[in-house]
Amino acid sequence: MQMIKFVHHTVWAFDAEWAPDPLAGRLLYGLDEQTPRADIMQTMWRNNGATEENPNPYLKTVMCRFLSIAAVTRRQGRDGSVRVDLMALPKTDDPDSPEAQEVAIVDRFLRALGEKKPQLVGYNSINADMKALLQRAVVKGLYQPQFAKRPNKPWEGVDYIARNSDWHVDLKELVGGWGVTSPSLHEMATLSGIPGKMDVAGNDVPNMWLAGKLGEIVAYNEFDALTTYLLWLRMAHFSGHFDAGQYHNEQQLVRELLEREGEQKPHLLQYLQKWNELRALTA
Template structure:
């Protein structure tokens, strides 16, 4: 289990989809080819079957759509605050993938949060680095590595306290016994996937529903954070009273944010259904 909680924690999640530009370039498809047709070709080339018509593609073949994170900050006076962060900030503005990736990676390099994700070493962090390279971004402070992982900030070393991949702690190694984030969350009394899944993201993008993608992304970030709290409690980093207090902070964050983000009302309602004893205790 992970050993410590840093003063600044970002529990993050990223959303992406097959990149039609990559499909056109790698499969010699015409520029005028429809985006959906290009993606269908990419899925076919990527091993589509009748049972799995849209297989998971290599992250290098995809493009970033949004990033969301729950930030936990312990201040000098001991006070703890939570924030919900997301990029892009305005779903109605022209989408700029390069700006999203640059902002997130350089913010990590500047602020040095402890990153928390689920399958983030193999997926989320990987695509951020790959897209950063392909887009010509510089993120030197994020990419800087110490000679030895314990001598400084290192987001790439497996098992590093600077980047906690919850999947690896829940089930070391791969295999059919590896739980999804949804499975681990719901069976722990935490909301998982609700009205959408990752398979729906390309369709939402093609229909111009970036706001729904960001909403889905934010809910996954909250789920990742709550699973992290659960695992930190399991490992003794929060005592029972502290764990209840941390969950109350999340509830307060959701209530505050839901004034402008109606999709969080549904998330809170789902959490209350899954963990009625928690809310009776707090209520």
């Protein structure tokens, strides 16, 4: 039995970004509506174990709001041709736009999953991203019957929630160990010649959101989705789904994507440059 059991004709490698939800902070800690968002977030961190060494501890995901979801999509046609694209929500850098609101982001992504039913790929997505999506969808009162429909047994149909479902491939579950022995996405990718974290880290996102830098958050989110996809390609190659020639061609499709989209999104050309540098170093 292979580590990755199959590669569906439609694969989405995704990543999500979130930050402490000021509304959650006000409701849980009885804060006044006039309390600034930054002060609310500090209160949330302080009540969840903040220290001088770790001023912004990881919060329960139910207390956080989604800012962006990005995915690299791979679609294989009946003729064997493959198309790779990059999608990201929201499609605006205006944080006050209706499509930038959390309800719109989560609703659109889960609806697309329910309708398209791709094979989903993530990194720590079983324990983090998917749980956060479920928690926030319930909190926001969304209606997602197509996504929520599950087979009686994981192997009898599409199931993104079950830990042992092959429709949701969590790369960290495959390569990780216990506690500190588990590699981060940055570590696993960088040592494989794939860009990991570049100019932004996850801890930077809340302050970027407070500063209204939604466009930069979406760009960072796209980086992580690309990294997750490239790592999945490498692990699918290891598992025998792509031989050396096919693996080379699959990577070339990503290079073409970066060059194509880089005309409108210069940060993707920066990603391509970093990828070239790491490939040279690890060759």
